[in-house]
Amino acid sequence: MKNVTDIRADFPILSRKVYGKPLVYFDNGATTQKPQCVLDAVDKVYKEYNGNIHRGVHYLSDMSSEAYEAARENVRSFINAEKREEVVFTSGTTGSINGIAFSYGERYVKAGDEIILSRLEHHANIVPWQMMCERKGAVLRVIPINEKGEIVLDEYYKLLSPRTRLVSVAQASNALGTILPLNEIISAAHSANVPVLIDGAQGIQHGIVDLKEMDCDFYAFSGHKIYGPNGIGVLYGKEKWLAEIPPFQGGGDMVDKVTFEKTTYNELPFKFEAGTMNYPAAVGLASAIDYVLSIGRDYIASLENELLSYANERLAAIKDLTIYGRSEHKIPTFSFHIKDIHQYDTGMILDKMGIAVRTGTHCAQPVMDHYGIDGTVRASLCFYNTKDEIDALADGIEKVKTMLV
Numbered sequence: 340m341k342n343v344t345d346i347r348a349d350f351p352i353l354s355r356k357v358y359g360k361p362l363v364y365f366d367n368g369a370t371t372q373k374p375q376c377v378l379d380a381v382d383k384v385y386k387e388y389n390g391n392i393h394r395g396v397h398y399l400s401d402m403s404s405e406a407y408e409a410a411r412e413n414v415r416s417f418i419n420a421e422k423r424e425e426v427v428f429t430s431g432t433t434g435s436i437n438g439i440a441f442s443y444g445e446r447y448v449k450a451g452d453e454i455i456l457s458r459l460e461h462h463a464n465i466v467p468w469q470m471m472c473e474r475k476g477a478v479l480r481v482i483p484i485n486e487k488g489e490i491v492l493d494e495y496y497k498l499l500s501p502r503t504r505l506v507s508v509a510q511a512s513n514a515l516g517t518i519l520p521l522n523e524i525i526s527a528a529h530s531a532n533v534p535v536l537i538d539g540a541q542g543i544q545h546g547i548v549d550l551k552e553m554d555c556d557f558y559a560f561s562g563h564k565i566y567g568p569n570g571i572g573v574l575y576g577k578e579k580w581l582a583e584i585p586p587f588q589g590g591g592d593m594v595d596k597v598t599f600e601k602t603t604y605n606e607l608p609f610k611f612e613a614g615t616m617n618y619p620a621a622v623g624l625a626s627a628i629d630y631v632l633s634i635g636r637d638y639i640a641s642l643e644n645e646l647l648s649y650a651n652e653r654l655a656a657i658k659d660l661t662i663y664g665r666s667e668h669k670i671p672t673f674s675f676h677i678k679d680i681h682q683y684d685t686g687m688i689l690d691k692m693g694i695a696v697r698t699g700t701h702c703a704q705p706v707m708d709h710y711g712i713d714g715t716v717r718a719s720l721c722f723y724n725t726k727d728e729i730d731a732l733a734d735g736i737e738k739v740k741t742m743l744v
């Protein structure tokens with residue numbers, strides 16, 4: 340098993356300095372860094388076999404198409420989807436959710452119908468549904484959260500009704516780190532014959548995603564959140580849904596036969612992949628998945644659990660620091676505020692110490708409204724982070740306090 344020093348050596352950016360200080364990268368919730376193998380895999384596509392996929396008879400196109408379809412199989416196996424037809428490449432989580440909100444809405448949603456979301460959602464899992472509701476005359480219903488930042492399941496059960504058309508919730512909150520009780524959410528929805536979409540943007544990086552076990556109907560994630568390249572994402576959908584709903588984009592590759600009178604669509608999953616897909620990034624994502632598997636998913640989880648408890652301990656000991664999101668079921672993401680100090684000031688001073696954290700609402704304004712705050716400082720950790728880095732953050736926060744209070 341690789342130790343953390345060896346793991347960090349796989350990520351070239353982690354050894355750089357910022358303002359002459361070693362980089363402490365605690366913004367993994369926004370995007371993760373890339374191991375060398377991912378950079379090499381993308382480079383290799385462009386250097387050795389770049390050709391547009393699925394269209395050519397020539398050697399390069401064939402090689403690119405093969406690598407792209409191998410990447411799909413890689414993703415399928417990683418998330419344990421039953422069929423490759425159920426794995427659609429998109430531009431990212433946002434692209435995947437917008438796609439389903441449009442296509443599912445067109446096919447199944449009518450005026451007066453309801454979509455259930457939670458108050459923990461990222462804007463990417465709110466706004467597309469709002470846009471669809473406006474088009475269709477449907478209504479959003481929102482599962483409330485408690486002070487710890489956990490959804491209130493009893494309220495969720497009350498929201499499920501014969502008018503509910505879909506439930507769409509995050510696997511984990513990007514703003515607070517709370518892991519949602521997906522088993523309860525999905526089984527209650529299914530008992531009411533309601534499908535469920537899981538926004539896996541913050542889940543894919545931290546846990547084992549086994550879609551056969553989870554049994555959600557749709558699952559969305561972004562490659563860049565799991566050490567892969569930007570510009571690639573995945574939309575998983577059970578075949579029975581993907582076969583029924585219309586495409587969300589029209590163009591090349593998603594068609595079977597086109598005339599001006601009528602177009603018939605390609606088979607799954609290509610029906611949802613219009614235009615030139617980002618095949619180099621898909622190949623990079625496959626390499627990121629191989630990397631994660633080579634480190635070991637259980638090992639990653641154990642490293643992250645250790646970081647979670649250590650950071651909990653260190654941050655809890657800091658006077659005048661409030662942590663938002665106190666669920667016991669958390670990813671290693673910490674949203675906090677220091678009394679009388681604006682989050683931007685904290686973030687900017689930490690940055691000058693080489694510590695990258697995020698500040699603001701984290702695209703989750705309803706969560707901030709719940710606490711009556713206008714933002715937090717967020718440190719989001721992953722397995723390549725270290726206890727020394729957590730110490731650097733804790734010391735940095737103390738310095739911020741002496742400078743500004």
Ligand code: PMP
Nearest residue numbers: 431432433461463513540541561
């Ligand atoms: N949902 C959640 C929970 C997220 O954390 C994010 C990214 N911060 C997104 C959706 C959107 O992901 P992307 O920008 O990669 O589409």
